[in-house]
Amino acid sequence: MIEVRFHGRGGQGTVVASILMAKALFQAGYFVQSFPLFGVERRGAPVEAYLRWNTRKILIRTNVYTPDHVVVLDPTLPAAVDVSRGLKPGGWILLNASAMPEDPAVFASFRLAMVDATRIALKYALGTRTHPIVNTAMMGAFARVLEEPPLDAVVHAIREEIPIRPEANIAAAQEAYESVVFLRPNVGKGAQPLSLTVDSSAAL
Secondary structure, three states: OOEEEEEOOOOOOHEEEEHHHHHHHHHHOOOEEEEEEEEEOOOOOOOEEEEEEEEEOOOOOOOOOOOOEEEEEEHHHHHHHOOOOOOOOOOEEEOOOOOHHHHHHHHHHEEEEEEEHHHHHOOOOOOOOEEEEHHHHHHHHHHHHHHOOHHHHHHHHHHHHOOOOOOHHHHHHHHHHOEEEEEEOOOOOOOOOOOOOOOOOOOO
């Protein structure tokens, strides 16, 4: 079973992203769970959502405390929230970011990837200039980094579930899929230092 925790802020579509990824994974043949954890329910407040998938029926019904991977939709959250809390060593952290983290040592035990989902959302006019909606871009990046679900399943979920400007959201997901930068594809002995080079062979 694979467990993923999503971190975002209210208004970015964090919960919707986890639900749509569950739908895409279900279409790909997995058993899935997706559910949110809300704190202060207002725009800009930190939000968590969880996703599980497995080839067998999922019986557990708890929050995700030790995720295999983490997805961070807001670039300011790592400075305010411990996004790596409970993350299993070697897990992926996928960041919405336009530049390398200021303190990459924080992520030393994990694999790290990033995509500028904010830029992509603004390009396709998703949300507003002050509050871009980055969830579909992050879905495309998710599919690239974790190699699940197939991008076609992500596209299908967006087309079926997002009634407003589905083609723009699909384009954002597709561009993000192609735009992921792998900052640290491997960890442990012999791991390479952080660099802003794309490693297209990096995989889960």
